[in-house]
Structures are given as C-alpha cells and as structure tokens.
Amino acid sequence: MILNVIFAIDPSSENTCFAMHMQNHQEKKYDCRKCDRSFISLQHLNQHVRVSHPEIKLTSVKRGTASTPEGNSKRIRREGGALNTFTSTFFHPTENSKKDFLLFFDEITPQLKEKIEEEIREKGAVKWYGVVKAMFKRESEVGGEERVTPYFRSNIQIELVGDTVGDHVPASFTKILEAVDEFIIRGSGWILDKIVHFELCVAKYQPLRASSYIILPKKLVDKKAVLNIQNEDQKCIVWCLIAHKLNILAHDSYRVSHYTPHEQEIKLNGVECPVPLKKIPIVERLNNLRINVFGYEENEVFPLYVSKRVDEECVILLLIANEETQHYCLIRNMSRLLGDLTKHNGKHHYCYRCLHRFAKDEILKEHLEYCSEHSPQHIKMPEKGENFIKFQNVHYQHPLPYIIYADFESLIVKEVHTSGNTEIIARHGACGYAYVIIGPDGRSVKPI
Numbered sequence: 001m002i003l004n005v006i007f008a009i010d011p012s013s014e015n016t017c018f019a020m021h022m023q024n025h026q027e028k029k030y031d032c033r034k035c036d037r038s039f040i041s042l043q044h045l046n047q048h049v050r051v052s053h054p055e056i057k058l059t060s061v062k063r064g065t066a067s068t069p070e071g072n073s074k075r076i077r078r079e080g081g082a083l084n085t086f087t088s089t090f091f092h093p094t095e096n097s098k099k100d101f102l103l104f105f106d107e108i109t110p111q112l113k114e115k116i117e118e119e120i121r122e123k124g125a126v127k128w129y130g131v132v133k134a135m136f137k138r139e140s141e142v143g144g145e146e147r148v149t150p151y152f153r154s155n156i157q158i159e160l161v162g163d164t165v166g167d168h169v170p171a172s173f174t175k176i177l178e179a180v181d182e183f184i185i186r187g188s189g190w191i192l193d194k195i196v197h198f199e200l201c202v203a204k205y206q207p208l209r210a211s212s213y214i215i216l217p218k219k220l221v222d223k224k225a226v227l228n229i230q231n232e233d234q235k236c237i238v239w240c241l242i243a244h245k246l247n248i249l250a251h252d253s254y255r256v257s258h259y260t261p262h263e264q265e266i267k268l269n270g271v272e273c274p275v276p277l278k279k280i281p282i283v284e285r286l287n288n289l290r291i292n293v294f295g296y297e298e299n300e301v302f303p304l305y306v307s308k309r310v311d312e313e314c315v316i317l318l319l320i321a322n323e324e325t326q327h328y329c330l331i332r333n334m335s336r337l338l339g340d341l342t343k344h345n346g347k348h349h350y351c352y353r354c355l356h357r358f359a360k361d362e363i364l365k366e367h368l369e370y371c372s373e374h375s376p377q378h379i380k381m382p383e384k385g386e387n388f389i390k391f392q393n394v395h396y397q398h399p400l401p402y403i404i405y406a407d408f409e410s411l412i413v414k415e416v417h418t419s420g421n422t423e424i425i426a427r428h429g430a431c432g433y434a435y436v437i438i439g440p441d442g443r444s445v446k447p448i
Contacts, residue, residue: 089115091198096420098194101132101180103420105173108198115200116165125205125278130154130172133196134180138189147193152179158205160278160305212236214320214327219299225336226318228329231256234273237317238266240330241289244315274326277319280305290314294331297321301338306353402445406435 091111097104112130119126132152140146154172159165184190213230220226229239242259250258267286271279277293284291290311293304296318304319316331331337334350338357349364350357358364410428417424437445 086201086203087119089200089202091200093195093197099192100420101134101177101192101195104195104198106421109169112169112198112200113165116159116169116202119202120159120165123202123204125158125160125276126202127156127158127205128200128202129156130176131199131201132176132180133199135193135196136183136190137193138191148190149196150183152176152183160205160281163308212325212327214322214325216320216329217296220296220318220320220337223336223339225331225333226329227332228254228327229256229259230254235263236328237275237283238263238268238273240317240328241266241283241287241291241315243330277305281307284309291317293317293319293328295319301355303353303355399440401440403438404435405438406433408433 091108093104094107097107116126116128119128130153133149134152135147135149137145137147154175157168157172159168212232212234213228213236216226216228227240227243229236229243231239239256239259242262242265243253245265246258246262248258252258268275268283269286271282271286275283280291280293283289284307290307290309290313292306292314294301294316295304296302301318307314316334318329318331318337320327320329335357338350338355349359349361351364351367356367358367408430409432411431412426413429414426415424434448436448439445
C-alpha cells in the first residue's frame with residue numbers, strides 16, 4: 001500500500017471563513033424574551049433557553065421569540081410558511097452510535113418510519129425533511145482545538161401514502177451523508193466528535209384539488225400534445241380517463257359531451273371529485289389502470305405521481321393550476337410535449353420518473369431497472385449564462401515542491417469482542433513503516 005500525502009494551503013480559505021463568521025454575526029434573527037439576547041438560529045435559541053432559563057418549558061418556538069406554554073415534550077411546533085406549520089421530533093443517539101452516522105441512522109430508522117406513518121394517519125398526506133446536528137473538531141494552527149456544530153439537511157419528501165416511507169427514509173440519509181462528506185472535504189481536517197440529534201420536521205401536505213376547466217398556456221397549446229376538456233363540473237379526471245380509452249381525434253374532442261355517455265365506465269366507489277393526488281392509487285386499483293401525473297410550472301414539466309404498476313398501457317395526465325384551482329388534462333403525446341428539450345426531430349422514449357429521453361425503447365428498459373429504485377425526480381436545467389462549466393481550481397495545477405510516500409506493514413492480531421452491532425475478530429498491529437520524501441528534482445531528499 002502506498003499513501004500519497006500532499007500538503008497545500010488555499011489562501012482564500014481564511015477570507016471565506018471570515019466572511020461566513022461576519023455573516024453569522026450580522027444575521028441575528030431569533031430573540032429571547034427573558035434576557036433580550038439574539039441568536040442566528042432557532043436551535044441556538046433553544047439551547048440558550050434550556051441552559052440559561054431552565055424554568056421555561058419549551059414546546060412552541062416561533063421565529064423571533066421564545067414562548068413558554070405548559071408541558072415539556074420533544075415535539076416542537078414551528079411556523080413553516082403561510083399555509084404550513086412544521087412539527088419537530090428529535091431523535092438522540094445512544095452511547096454506541098453517537099460517533100457513527102451509519103450506525104445512528106440504522107438505530108433510528110424503525111422509530112423514524114413509525115413516526116412518519118403516524119403523522120400520515122393523523123394528517124393524511126404530509127411533507128417532511130430531516131436535519132442532523134453534529135459536532136466536529138480539529139487541531140488549530142496555533143495549538144489547541146477548534147470545534148464547530150454544522151447542520152446537515154435532507155431534501156423535502158412528500159408522502160401521499162404510507163407505502164413510500166420505506167424508500168424515502170434511506171434516500172434522505174444518503175443526501176445527509178453526501179452533505180457530511182462535502183463538509184469534511186471542504187473543511188480539511190475535521191473529525192466527527194459526536195452526533196447531537198436528528199430533527200424530523202413534518203407538515204401537512206395540502207395540494208389544491210383538480211376541478212373545472214382552466215385555459216392552457218399558449219406554449220402548451222402550440223405543442224398540440226395535450227387534450228384540455230372544457231368541463232364545468234369537478235370530474236376532469238373522469239373525462240380524461242374516458243378520453244384516453246375512446247381516443248377521439250376529432251377537432252372538437254375537447255367537448256365534454258363526447259364523454260358524458262360513458263361516465264359509468266369509470267369507477268370511483270366513494271372517492272370524491274375533485275380527486276386529490278393522494279387518491280390516484282385508489283382510482284388506479286378500482287379501474288385497473290396505470291396513471292402517471294405531471295405538473296407544469298415556469299415552462300417546465302415535472303413528475304408529481306409515478307405509478308408503481310407495470311402495465312404496458314399508461315394514462316398520462318397533466319395537472320395545471322391558476323390562483324384558484326387546479327385541473328387535469330390528458331397528455332396524448334409525451335414526445336411532442338417535451339420536444340423542445342432537444343433539437344433532434346422524431347419520436348423519443350421518455351422515462352416517466354426522471355424525464356430523460358432515449359432514442360430506442362430497449363435502452364429505456366435498461367435504464368428503468370436502475371431508475372425505478374429511486375423516487376421521481378424533477379430535473380431543473382441551469383439558467384442561461386450559468387450553463388457552462390469551467391475549471392476554477394487553478395492552484396491545484398501548481399507543481400508541489402515535496403511529495404511524501406508512506407507505507408505501513410502490519411500483522412493480523414486475533415481478538416474477539418463487539419463494538420455496537422459489529423463483532424470484531426481481529427485487528428491490524430503495525431510492525432513496520434517506511435516513508436520517503438521526494439524533492440523538486442524528483443529525487444529523494446534523504447534515505448528511506
């Protein structure tokens with residue numbers, strides 16, 4: 001084994017750290033009512049209240065204040081926007097898992113899934129994300145020890161039914177681990193001291209229900225890929241499903257009168273119209289259909305619901321919205337709808353989970369084997385002017401005057417004991433080492 005150790009100092013790092021430090025001091029947004037101190041984050045405010053004012057029992061903390069209702073619970077209500085209120089639940093590591101992210105995530109996964117499923121039963125559809133607070137340390141250049149407490153956040157996950165929780169929890173952990181790796185790489189030398197907690201933030205998900213006719217944007221009309229039925233009732237999804245079945249191609253196929261005689265062919269069995277997204281799986285099951293739903297905002301098409309059914313034939317719906325309501329339309333030609341993403345003419349085969357296009361159906365089927373393991377993705381293209389990538393780390397190209405190659409030799413020493421969930425049966429005992437320093441001329445500075 002050869003260890004290539006390269007030392008380099010980025011002179012801009014000190015300026016970056018100083019700018020972040022000053023920004024933290026300039027953005028005090030959370031005030032304590034008890035002593036008028038201000039803090040840069042809600043977590044810092046909570047920690048201050050617990051330590052300095054233990055007589056205050058926190059269950060509700062709003063932006064800018066620390067309130068004092070009765071009771072003491074790990075569940076905290078937080079204002080999350082104009083319509084949604086997030087509730088927070090904290091999960092703390094055990095002694096065995098406080099220094100290992102993977103072990104900690106394995107430990108809290110059952111409790112986390114149970115909590116999210118409980119929220120789904122209580123609220124219906126929910127959206128949630130997780131935040132890990134951890135403490136890192138490293139030796140400072142002037143001696144002593146530096147400590148920081150960063151927060152690592154997952155993406156927001158939307159749960160329309162409880163079946164998707166098992167997929168979304170590991171995906172959230174993966175996102176957090178990627179953020180941790182990026183922090184360690186950028187920070188240089190940080191070592192995990194301990195995990196403080198995992199905060200689960202949950203809010204009720206309240207998408208508008210689809211209802212009566214809405215005029216399509218001109219860009220969508222010009223594509224001639226979407227059938228927008230002009231209904232005045234709340235049954236737009238019913239008419240779309242019938243339109244897919246009948247496939248009427250007349251110039252007036254947008255008239256609802258073509259479809260009303262066939263209304264009884266679509267089973268709803270108590271599902272009320274307008275049908276919300278979370279009820280789509282029920283409609284699929286009742287009518288033995290495969291339904292995918294896409295959204296449209298800012299000239300972009302993105303997946304809202306992708307069916308788990310594997311039927312060959314698929315009903316593709318487009319959910320459009322205005323300030324008052326939402327409305328289902330029938331997508332008749334996906335290739336034409338997304339045709340402006342490429343300059344190539346001709347039909348393309350699209351993956352409904354990530355909207356990547358493929359020239360051949362065989363290539364798409366190979367792609368689906370891997371893409372189906374992940375949640376549907378919303379692809380966001382870079383803005384004009386930002387759609388170029390260029391090499392910026394010029395300092396990495398500069399020749400280094402010295403390079404150190406180091407190697408250890410070890411013997412396998414048998415021992416049996418456990419550490420957490422890991423059974424240790426042996427360890428590597430160092431029995432020798434060597435290193436060599438190579439100078440600017442490519443020769444060793446001194447003997448090995």
